[in-house]
Structures are given as structure tokens and as C-alpha cells.
Amino acid sequence: MAQTKVKQLAEEVGIPVDRLLARLEAAGVDAKGEDDGISDEDKLKLLRHLREGGSSVKTDGDSASSRRISLRRRSTSELKLSGSRGAPGKTVSVEVRKRRTYVNRAQESEEAAKKEAEEAAEAQRAAEQAEAEAEQARRDAEAEAERQAQLEAEEAARAEAEAAAEAAKQQAEEADKAEPETPEEAPAAAPAESEVPNKRQPTRAERMVDHARSRAQENLRRAAASHGRTEQDAERERERGKRKELHVAEGKQGRRKKKSRGRPGRVQMATEHGFERPTAPVIREVEIPETITVGDLAQRMAVKANELIKQMMKLGVMATINQMIDQDTAVLLVEEMGHTPKTVSDSSAEEELLEELRAEESGTEGKPRAPVVTVMGHVDHGKTSLLDYIRRAKVAAGEAGGITQHIGAYHVAHDKGLLTFIDTPGHAAFTRMRARGAEITDIAVLVVAADDSVMPQTKESIQHARAAGVPIVVAVTKCDVQNADIDRVKNGLAAEDVIPEDWGGDVQIVPVSSMTGEGIDDLLDALLLQAEILELTAPDDVPARGVVIESSLEKGRGPVATVLVKAGVLKRGDYLLAGSHHGRVRALFNEAGEQVKEAGASIPVEVLGLSGTPEAGDETLVVANERRAREIADQRDERMRESKLAQQQAARLEEVFSQIGEDGSGEAKDLNLLVKGDVQGSVEALTESFRKIPAEEVRIRIVSSAVGGLSESDIELAAASNAIVIGFNVRADAKARKAIQENGVDVRYYSVIYEAIQDVTDAVSGLLGTELREEIVGLAEVKDVFRSSKLGAIAGCLVVDGTVSRGLPIRVLRDNVVVYEGELESLRRHKDDVRKVEAGTECGIGVKNYNDVKPGDQIECYERTEVQRKVVEAEASA
Numbered sequence: 001m002a003q004t005k006v007k008q009l010a011e012e013v014g015i016p017v018d019r020l021l022a023r024l025e026a027a028g029v030d031a032k033g034e035d036d037g038i039s040d041e042d043k044l045k046l047l048r049h050l051r052e053g054g055s056s057v058k059t060d061g062d063s064a065s066s067r068r069i070s071l072r073r074r075s076t077s078e079l080k081l082s083g084s085r086g087a088p089g090k091t092v093s094v095e096v097r098k099r100r101t102y103v104n105r106a107q108e109s110e111e112a113a114k115k116e117a118e119e120a121a122e123a124q125r126a127a128e129q130a131e132a133e134a135e136q137a138r139r140d141a142e143a144e145a146e147r148q149a150q151l152e153a154e155e156a157a158r159a160e161a162e163a164a165a166e167a168a169k170q171q172a173e174e175a176d177k178a179e180p181e182t183p184e185e186a187p188a189a190a191p192a193e194s195e196v197p198n199k200r201q202p203t204r205a206e207r208m209v210d211h212a213r214s215r216a217q218e219n220l221r222r223a224a225a226s227h228g229r230t231e232q233d234a235e236r237e238r239e240r241g242k243r244k245e246l247h248v249a250e251g252k253q254g255r256r257k258k259k260s261r262g263r264p265g266r267v268q269m270a271t272e273h274g275f276e277r278p279t280a281p282v283i284r285e286v287e288i289p290e291t292i293t294v295g296d297l298a299q300r301m302a303v304k305a306n307e308l309i310k311q312m313m314k315l316g317v318m319a320t321i322n323q324m325i326d327q328d329t330a331v332l333l334v335e336e337m338g339h340t341p342k343t344v345s346d347s348s349a350e351e352e353l354l355e356e357l358r359a360e361e362s363g364t365e366g367k368p369r370a371p372v373v374t375v376m377g378h379v380d381h382g383k384t385s386l387l388d389y390i391r392r393a394k395v396a397a398g399e400a401g402g403i404t405q406h407i408g409a410y411h412v413a414h415d416k417g418l419l420t421f422i423d424t425p426g427h428a429a430f431t432r433m434r435a436r437g438a439e440i441t442d443i444a445v446l447v448v449a450a451d452d453s454v455m456p457q458t459k460e461s462i463q464h465a466r467a468a469g470v471p472i473v474v475a476v477t478k479c480d481v482q483n484a485d486i487d488r489v490k491n492g493l494a495a496e497d498v499i500p501e502d503w504g505g506d507v508q509i510v511p512v513s514s515m516t517g518e519g520i521d522d523l524l525d526a527l528l529l530q531a532e533i534l535e536l537t538a539p540d541d542v543p544a545r546g547v548v549i550e551s552s553l554e555k556g557r558g559p560v561a562t563v564l565v566k567a568g569v570l571k572r573g574d575y576l577l578a579g580s581h582h583g584r585v586r587a588l589f590n591e592a593g594e595q596v597k598e599a600g601a602s603i604p605v606e607v608l609g610l611s612g613t614p615e616a617g618d619e620t621l622v623v624a625n626e627r628r629a630r631e632i633a634d635q636r637d638e639r640m641r642e643s644k645l646a647q648q649q650a651a652r653l654e655e656v657f658s659q660i661g662e663d664g665s666g667e668a669k670d671l672n673l674l675v676k677g678d679v680q681g682s683v684e685a686l687t688e689s690f691r692k693i694p695a696e697e698v699r700i701r702i703v704s705s706a707v708g709g710l711s712e713s714d715i716e717l718a719a720a721s722n723a724i725v726i727g728f729n730v731r732a733d734a735k736a737r738k739a740i741q742e743n744g745v746d747v748r749y750y751s752v753i754y755e756a757i758q759d760v761t762d763a764v765s766g767l768l769g770t771e772l773r774e775e776i777v778g779l780a781e782v783k784d785v786f787r788s789s790k791l792g793a794i795a796g797c798l799v800v801d802g803t804v805s806r807g808l809p810i811r812v813l814r815d816n817v818v819v820y821e822g823e824l825e826s827l828r829r830h831k832d833d834v835r836k837v838e839a840g841t842e843c844g845i846g847v848k849n850y851n852d853v854k855p856g857d858q859i860e861c862y863e864r865t866e867v868q869r870k871v872v873e874a875e876a877s878a
């Protein structure tokens with residue numbers, strides 16, 4: 001017979017061993033200890049006893065406990081999460097506690113129902129708790145491990161859910177199992193069990209199982225979503241983070257890595273991009289100077305330099321980023337890239353500045369200023385001695401040590417006023433200054449030695465002064481010498497049309513001696529008197545401007561420039577522009593070597609602080625700031641470089657007439673001529689004839705006429721006076737030829753007087769007319785030739801230079817030899833008729849009445865323009 005031990009039975013029914021022993025004793029079963037065996041018969045005995053009223057068996061419990069029996073079940077399971085990527089694994093203990101109490105419904109049906117509901121709720125809570133723990137475990141796992149862990153978490157969640165479901169199922173089964181037993185085996189101990197088989201018991205079990213299953217499914221779904229989110233999950237994520245996508249990554253959120261959501265409480269910044277994609281291409285107005293680098297142009301168009309270089313390659317131009325391109329090319333490129341070009345002159349900034357200065361000066365009243373004097377004359381006549389005497393006697397007078405320094409100019413305080421002397425004697429310096437456009441001299445002192453009278457250079461000096469329109473005061477030097485003859489000097493001067501005052505003319509003649517100092521004060525008086533007549537004034541409350549007299553690079557001082565102020569007051573600290581250099585005036589020194597704070601009109605000063613050494617004759621301007629100074633200096637530098645390449649614009653005979661009225665004034669224009677001939681007779685004949693040419697619109701001026709070959713001085717005078725040189729049976733010497741080349745002076749040689757007169761006559765009367773000049777505007781290379789029944793031979797070409805336009809005359813070249821001249825009949829691009837085709841573009845060209853065009857030929861497209869006709873070719877090299 002099968003025997004169960006008391007202990008086992010007590011465990012099975014869930015009551016203490018003592019209590020079971022008491023009940024067994026009451027039922028008459030002989031069982032003393034927990035290890036005593038109980039047979040089936042004993043069990044039935046106990047059951048019978050219990051049915052018969054065993055419920056009232058007194059135990060140490062209360063009466064209520066006799067009416068019910070509680071089954072407690074605790075199941076513990078372990079959830080093992082293996083770590084990934086080196087993270088340690090984790091074990092989560094899951095404990096499910098369940099308690100079920102069976103109540104005798106016969107006695108407490110209502111109460112039992114209530115209790116049952118509570119128990120069911122408790123069971124439900126227990127299951128939920130288990131699931132909550134599983135959920136927590138899943139979250140932890142999610143945080144610690146990534147994809148691999150998720151997969152395992154999925155597994156674990158499923159296992160756990162199944163465990164929970166299993167637990168619930170087991171419980172339900174147990175309840176089911178208890179059902180048949182209860183009415184027979186333990187009616188007293190568990191009277192409620194007689195009622196267990198009612199309909200509610202299995203329903204509840206099923207419900208719990210269903211619930212556990214649905215939870216398991218939910219867990220599964222979440223686990224799966226953690227590494228492959230569904231659309232709803234993404235939406236939820238967006239909602240949670242309030243994160244908005246960039247338009248550039250639309251629909252690509254799945255690619256992004258999960259990022260930290262920042263510190264709690266931190267203000268969530270909008271992550272939307274600030275840049276908005278333009279809706280239409282931006283068309284810019286691009287300023288184009290006369291020359292520009294590729295890189296700079298690209299920057300102005302806001303495109304990458306590479307893009308621009310590519311575009312240039314398309315047009316057939318190979319260029320690097322730092323390459324300079326001219327304005328025309330730049331304009332073409334800007335148009336090609338869809339922007340609007342705006343050409344600006346290199347001198348625009350300077351013009352603007354000068355315009356401002358002019359406007360400022362025009363409204364300002366001029367103040368009297370000292371005259372600026374230049375000393376000229378024949379060699380050894382005493383120019384340097386005179387200047388030295390004045391400087392020594394007048395500048396250094398009263399100064400300690402009497403040290404003076406040569407700065408190119410100095411000023412003298414005489415009893416009656418101030419005078420400024422240019423310290424470089426001779427007309428060469430004077431002319432050079434003039435040639436550079438610097439008209440700084442107010443009065444010319446013509447030095448003539450009393451013992452020598454008028455000499456060739458005296459005459460030249462007179463001509464230079466006249467050409468510049470500068471009044472002359474004659475200083476007859478060496479009056480102290482024995483053979484001094486002032487009357488002879490006066491005679492010589494009168495022969496040159498310099499008439500002394502005492503002879504009824506307007507030229508003051510002052511005898512002086514640089515040895516004794518005799519007459520020096522009279523000379524200064526005469527100069528001041530002349531200045532008074534000239535009424536020299538300059539505004540002083542305008543930005544200072546002046547002219548560079550000379551400059552040098554000095555050790556320890558840097559670039560030093562002597563500037564003669566023409567208007568305004570130059571001060572220390574001013575931003576000065578001098579030629580193509582600029583800088584802030586660091587210090588100013590006068591001719592005595594003393595530092596001064598400022599210098600007004602007609603005062604020469606040494607300026608320290610410039611970026612380089614400007615050239616004599618360069619204009620200086622004070623500008624508002626360094627940026628402007630640098631801008632204009634750069635433009636001037638650029639212009640200078642260009643002018644070195646291009647020949648200086650000198651007057652040309654054929655342009656004389658065409659320039660009439662160009663300035664819009666309608667006034668007569670001067671035609672300056674410098675005449676040199678082999679003999680006096682021919683020179684006189686020429687000058688007389690020129691003066692007699694009837695010209696209404698052109699006024700002929702003979703700047704100089706002399707016998708002899710063309711000298712450097714002649715060319716300099718012609719350049720400074722914008723004169724045309726007429727050489728009759730004479731040629732230029734080597735120095736003069738060099739000067740001709742440098743200055744671009746128009747020199748014409750004749751051997752027949754009539755021809756010279758005729759040319760000048762034609763020039764001033766406009767009879768030179770115009771001639772047609774050709775300009776090649778485009779060149780195309782023939783790549784292939786197609787035959788068309790309608791159009792004949794069509795040359796498939798690539799335009800390699802310039803522009804090929806319809807309606808212009810063309811030439812067909814074979815090996816650089818013209819083989820045909822004609823017209824362009826058709827110009828096509830991709831079967832479309834076009835008006836013009838730019839360089840770098842392919843096109844089809846049909847040549848009118850010419851079918852013999854071959855691959856390799858070149859088609860030149862040219863334009864005819866009218867230009868002033870040239871009379872006689874200058875033979876400068878002769």
C-alpha cells in the first residue's frame with residue numbers, strides 16, 4: 001500500500017505538521033511524528049472525520065481559519081542577460097508570489113466571492129509585477145548592450161513571459177487539480193474546494209494565461225523595436241525628443257545613431273538649419289577693374305576658382321588662379337557665368353578723391369603763399385653759387401652752427417616775405433618735373449654770367465620757361481668780376497625776346513654777385529614783386545596736397561621724400577599718398593634739419609614714414625585713412641606698370657585735328673611744334689611758314705626753333721610741352737633717340753620744306769582724313785568639312801580666339817597665307833542660326849561662294865574701322 005509521510009501530506013495541503021498531526025489524532029489515525037507513514041485508508045479516515053465535523057476540530061487557529069485554506073506559491077526564476085561588446089552579463093531574479101485561498105462558500109459565499117476577487121486581483125498584480133520586473137530588465141539590457149543584447153533580451157523576454165504564463169497556467173492547473181480532490185479529500189480543511197469546480201475558476205486561469213501571453217507579445221514587440229523601429233516608433237521618438245529633421249536628411253532618420261538627449265532641464269534648442277536653399281540663381285553685379293586675378297574674379301562672383309578656371313578652359317583660355325586677366329576677358333567670363341559685369345577704371349578711386357578735393361578747394365578762399373622759384377641758365381654761369389649763397393646767407397642765418405642740409409628745396413624768410421627755392425638748378429630737372437605734370441615753379445630765375453652773356457643753354461632755358469608759361473627774372477651773376485658787361489647781357493636777352501624793364505619790356509634784370517652778396521636782396525625783392533603780380537594763393541584748410549621734389553632711402557631713416565606742399569597743411573600723423581607709395585607721416589623735417597609739426601603751402605619738408613621712395617614730380621595727397629591711401633597707391637602702381645608697357649601718350653600730328661573739341665569746349669586747340677633745321681635759313685623759313693598756316697580751329701605754337709641736331713634736351717622739351725618735332729635735314733643723336741623712345745615723342749624728318757608745310761597744313765585743316773583699319777576680331781580652326789546640297793561646304797570649326805560674328809568679312813588662311821577673302825554666309829550652332837560664337841565654342845561656318853575650305857584651314861573674322869590717316873612715317877631710328 002502506498003504510504004505518504006505526515007510531513008509530505010502537511011506540505012501538500014499547506015498546513016503545519018503539528019496541525020495535521022492534531023487532526024489525524026482527532027480522526028483516529030495513529031501518527032505521532034512527521035515521518036510516520038499515512039496510508040490511503042488513513043487519509044480516507046481523516047477525510048471522513050473532517051466531513052463529519054472535523055471543521056470544528058480545534059486547532060490553535062481561529063474559527064475563520066477553519067473555514068478557509070490558503071495556498072501560497074512562490075516561484076523564482078532567473079533571467080540571464082549575456083553582455084555584448086565586452087559588457088558583463090547580468091542576472092535578474094524574477095520572483096512570482098501567488099497566494100490562493102479556498103473558502104467554504106456554503107457559509108460565506110458572499111465573502112468568498114469578494115475574497116476570490118481580491119485574490120484574483122492579487123494574482124493579477126503579482127503577474128504584472130513579474131512583467132514589470134521583466135520590463136525593467138529589458139530596459140537595463142537595452143541601455144547596457146546594443147543590438148546583440150537586444151536580440152537576447154528578446155529571447156529572455158519571451159522566456160520570462162512564458163515562465164510567467166507557465167506559472168499562471170500551473171496555478172490554474174493546480175486549481176483544476178484541486179477541484180476533483182476537494183469535495184472528497186478535504187471537505188473540512190478546504191470546504192471551499194467543493195465549490196471550486198464552478199464556472200469562474202477555469203475562466204480566471206484562462207484569463208491569466210491570456211494576459212501573460214499578451215504581455216509576452218508586447219515584450220517581444222518592444223525588444224524587436226529597440227533595434228529595428230517601426231514607423232510608429234520613429235514617430236514616438238520624434239515626439240519624445242521634439243526633434244525636427246533637416247530638410248537635407250528627410251526620411252533618413254533610420255541612419256542616425258541614437259544620441260544623448262542632453263542634460264535634464266536643459267533648454268532644447270531648435271535643431272533646424274538656418275540656411276535656406278535659394279530658389280533662383282543669384283545674379284550679381286561684378287565690379288571689374290582694368291586687370292584682375294582669376295582668384296579675385298571668382299571671389300567677386302562667389303564661385304570657386306576651379307569653376308571659373310573650368311569655364312575659361314571651355315572658352316579656350318588656360319589660366320591659373322593667380323593669373324592676371326584683362327578687363328575684356330573678365331567681362332566675357334562674368335557674362336558667361338550669368339552675372340552682370342561692371343567695369344571700373346583703375347583710377348576711379350583717385351578720381352573720386354580728386355573730385356572731392358576739388359569740390360572742397362573750390363569753396364575755400366585761398367591764402368597768399370610764397371612763390372616757388374627755379375634757377376636756370378647756361379653751364380658755369382653761377383646757378384649753384386647763387387643758390388648756395390642764398391641758402392647760406394638766408395636760411396642758416398641766426399641758427400646755431402649754421403648747419404643746413406640739402407633737401408632739394410628750401411625756403412627763405414626775407415624782409416618782405418617768404419620765398420621757396422628749388423635747390424636743383426638747371427632746366428633739365430625743371431623739364432622733367434613738367435614732363436611728369438608737376439607744374440610747381442612760379443618764377444624762373446635766369447642766370448646769365450655778366451662776363452659771358454647769352455649762351456645756347458640760356459636760350460633753351462628761356463624756351464622752357466616760356467613753354468611752361470612761367471615769368472622770368474634775370475640774375476646777371478659775377479658782377480664783381482672785372483670784365484662784367486651787363487649791357488651785353490641785356491642785348492643778348494633782347495635778341496631772345498626777353499626785354500628788360502628799363503628797355504621798355506617786362507623782365508626785371510638784377511645784377512648780383514654770389515661772392516660778395518651784392519644785389520642778392522634786390523633779387524629777392526624782385527622775385528617777391530613778381531610774386532605779388534602773380535597773386536599767388538592757396539587754400540589752407542583743405543587736405544594737404546603737394547609734389548615730391550626728390551626722395552631717397554636713408555640708413556636708419558627709411559624712405560625719405562622732400563615734399564613741397566602746394567595747398568593745405570601737411571601734419572605729422574597724416575595718411576599720405578605719394579605716387580605709388582603711401583604711409584603715415586612719422587616725422588617732418590625742415591631744410592635746417594629741425595623737426596617740425598606741420599608745413600603749409602609752398603613750404604618744402606622732408607617726410608618720413610612712407611612705404612617706399614616716390615619719384616620726383618609725383619603728386620602727394622593726404623587721405624582720410626590708410627585703407628584709402630593703400631587703395632589709390634595700388635591703383636597708381638598698376639597704372640605705372642601699364643604705362644611702362646604702353647608708350648606714353650604723346651601728341652601726334654594726325655591726332656591734332658581729331659582731338660579738336662574733344663573736351664567739349666569747342667575752343668581752338670594748340671599745335672605745339674619744335675623745329676630744328678640744318679641751317680638758320682631753313683629753320684626761319686619753316687617757322688615763318690608754319691605761323692602763316694591759316695587755321696581756325698588749331699593755333700600753331702612754335703615751342704622752340706634752332707639750328708642743329710636733335711638733342712635729349714629738345715626731346716624733353718617736346719615731351720613736356722606736348723610738341724611735335726619737325727627735323728629738317730637733321731637727325732637725333734643717340735641720347736635723343738633714347739629719349740624719343742622713352743617719351744614716345746612724334747618726330748618727323750623732312751628734306752623738302754614744302755612737304756613739311758603741307759603735312760602740318762593738312763593736319764590742322766583735317767585734310768588728313770581717315771583711313772580704314774582692320775582689326776581681327778575672331779579666329780576659328782576648321783576641324784572638319786561637311787557637304788550640304790543646300791548650303792555647299794560647311795566648315796565645322798572651333799573658335800580659338802575672339803568672337804566670330806555673322807555679317808563680318810572673313811579670310812580663309814592656309815599655312816598663314818590668305819587663300820580666300822570673302823563673307824561669312826552662315827553661322828550655326830547645333831543646327832541653330834546664331835549671330836556670334838565666342839572662343840572655345842564649336843560652330844558651323846559657311847563661306848559665301850567658296851567651297852574649297854579644308855580641315856586645318858583657319859577662318860579669320862575681321863572688322864574695318866576708320867582711323868585718322870597718318871601722313872609721314874616718323875623715322876626716329878634714323
Ligand SMILES: Nc1nc2c(ncn2[C@@H]2O[C@H](COP(=O)(O)OP(=O)(O)OP(=O)(O)O)[C@@H](O)[C@H]2O)c(=O)[nH]1
Binds near residue numbers: 479
Ligand atoms: N667771382 C664770382 N664767381 C662766381 C660767381 N658765381 C659763380 N662763380 C664762380 O663760377 C664758377 C661756376 O659757378 P657754379 O655756381 O658752379 O655755376 P653753375 O651754373 O652752377 O655750374 P653748373 O653746375 O656746372 O651748371 C665757380 O667757380 C664759381 O666760384 C660770382 O658771383 N662771382
